[in-house]
Amino acid sequence: MRFLLASLFALLLAPLVPAAYAADPQVFTLTLHETQFEPAELTVPANQKIELQVVNQTKGPVEFESHDLHREKVVTAGRRVSLSIGPLNPGSYEFFNDFNPKVRGHLIAR
Amino acid sequence: MLAVAIIVFRETLEAALIVSIVLAASLGAPGRGRWIAGGVAAGAIGSGIVALFAAGIAQAFAGNGQELLNATILCLAVCMLGWHNVWMAHHAKEMAGDARALGRQVAAGARPLAALAVITGAAVLREGSETVLFVFGVIASSNDAPLLMFAGGVLGLLAGVAVGAALYFGLLRIPVQRLFAVTSGMVLLLAAGLASQAAAFLVQANILPPLGNEIWDTSFMLTENSIPGRVLHTLIGYVARPEGIQLVAFVATLLAIGIPMRLIARPNRVAAVAE
Numbered sequence: 001m002r003f004l005l006a007s008l009f010a011l012l013l014a015p016l017v018p019a020a021y022a023a024d025p026q027v028f029t030l031t032l033h034e035t036q037f038e039p040a041e042l043t044v045p046a047n048q049k050i051e052l053q054v055v056n057q058t059k060g061p062v063e064f065e066s067h068d069l070h071r072e073k074v075v076t077a078g079r080r081v082s083l084s085i086g087p088l089n090p091g092s093y094e095f096f097n098d099f100n101p102k103v104r105g106h107l108i109a110r
Numbered sequence: 111m112l113a114v115a116i117i118v119f120r121e122t123l124e125a126a127l128i129v130s131i132v133l134a135a136s137l138g139a140p141g142r143g144r145w146i147a148g149g150v151a152a153g154a155i156g157s158g159i160v161a162l163f164a165a166g167i168a169q170a171f172a173g174n175g176q177e178l179l180n181a182t183i184l185c186l187a188v189c190m191l192g193w194h195n196v197w198m199a200h201h202a203k204e205m206a207g208d209a210r211a212l213g214r215q216v217a218a219g220a221r222p223l224a225a226l227a228v229i230t231g232a233a234v235l236r237e238g239s240e241t242v243l244f245v246f247g248v249i250a251s252s253n254d255a256p257l258l259m260f261a262g263g264v265l266g267l268l269a270g271v272a273v274g275a276a277l278y279f280g281l282l283r284i285p286v287q288r289l290f291a292v293t294s295g296m297v298l299l300l301a302a303g304l305a306s307q308a309a310a311f312l313v314q315a316n317i318l319p320p321l322g323n324e325i326w327d328t329s330f331m332l333t334e335n336s337i338p339g340r341v342l343h344t345l346i347g348y349v350a351r352p353e354g355i356q357l358v359a360f361v362a363t364l365l366a367i368g369i370p371m372r373l374i375a376r377p378n379r380v381a382a383v384a385e
Contacts, residue, residue: 060247061164063240067334068351069323070310073176074240076165077247082173084316088323099117099244 025051025084030105032075032097034058037105046090046109055080066095069107114248114262115269120337121241122270124344125153128187128233130278131300132226135194135293137282141223149227153234160239161246177315180236184308187232190225191301192367195294197222199371273341294371296345302363303347309359321354 028050031038044050054064056075064083065072075081088109096104129150136142160167160179167175245263249256284292312318329350332339342348347360 058251060251061243063244067339067349068329070349070351070353070356071314073314074164074168074243076168076243079165079168081168081176083314086323087320091324098240099247100113101117 025049031055040105043108063098065098068093111262115266118266119269121237125233126270126274130274134281145223145227149230153231156235157238161242174315177311181308181311190228199374302360305359305363306356324351
């Protein structure tokens with residue numbers, strides 16, 4: 001079903017998808033500590049799909065969330081998750097820990 | 111404690127708004143209270159179970175378990191909202207502005223009350239598991255009094271319910287002849303917004319292509335970080351920087367539910383003129 005859906009969309013919308021989409025995505029890592037993201041500003045290439053890995057180094061569960069990127073994912077303590085991001089337009093995209101929204105950072109697409 | 115209350119409030123808001131729309135949309139239907147309360151209770155229990163197995167779910171389906179679970183819950187809610195709306199359009203004739211006539215229909219078992227239970231259950235489950243994880247995470251890791259943290263959670267929950275109640279009683283002020291037209295419109299937009307959320311989860315899981323990450327940017331006017339932005343996000347699917355696929359899902363859902371509603375409602379209008 002997933003495959004069917006995906007192939008249907010791919011067929012319909014293939015002309016809209018940039019060529020860079022097909023390439024193996026570059027991996028970037030973001031580590032969440034109690035009071036900050038490391039790095040707090042992560043620079044990634046624009047116009048190509050990337051894989052973002054989020055590592056939770058805090059004692060409790062966190063939720064990586066970004067309204068700008070439409071991404072939200074819970075990471076339990078000590079775990080690592082990965083999310084597909086982009087291709088992004090050049091610009092700045094804010095993200096935060098939804099379970100402690102004072103902890104924020106930015107993804108910079110160049 | 112206040113920080114906990116605010117986070118729980120934000121998490122509860124979406125479910126509270128959805129439950130109040132469903133309550134208003136089913137006004138006059140006998141037994142709706144039981145079905146809707148049942149849905150909320152099932153959603154709450156489900157939230158506890160999902161929170162308990164959060165780590166396992168995250169690892170399922172090659173690390174995409176969370177996305178697939180969320181997308182499935184959202185799609186289920188979209189289908190039930192659509193079913194409810196099409197059913198309402200079909201029975202608009204019998205209603206003729208009379209909530210009691212509709213009530214009789216429901217008593218005959220014609221109305222998909224189970225759909226209402228599924229919608230509210232899905233709404234609660236969607237954000238509920240995150241809320242449970244958060245509250246217990248805070249209680250476990252906080253150096254402050256755990257009871258105070260728990261009280262903060264309850265306070266946030268009550269605040270969310272209060273906003274939902276305000277919407278419900280606001281909707282009840284609409285004359286009953288017009289109420290169902292309004293709630294049908296709200297349900298339609300709600301469904302489209304939830305479908306666009308589901309699409310974003312499938313992009314996150316690398317199952318659907320994003321088709322552009324930022325079709326427009328209205329974050330200078332209203333961000334989804336703000337409470338009004340969050341409310342509009344739930345009610346009409348507002349997204350400040352939408353992905354292309356979110357728009358596709360939004361419009362496709364509007365058409366998939368709206369067209370059958372129109373087609374079914376049209377003969378009724380002719381009948382109303384003839385009478």
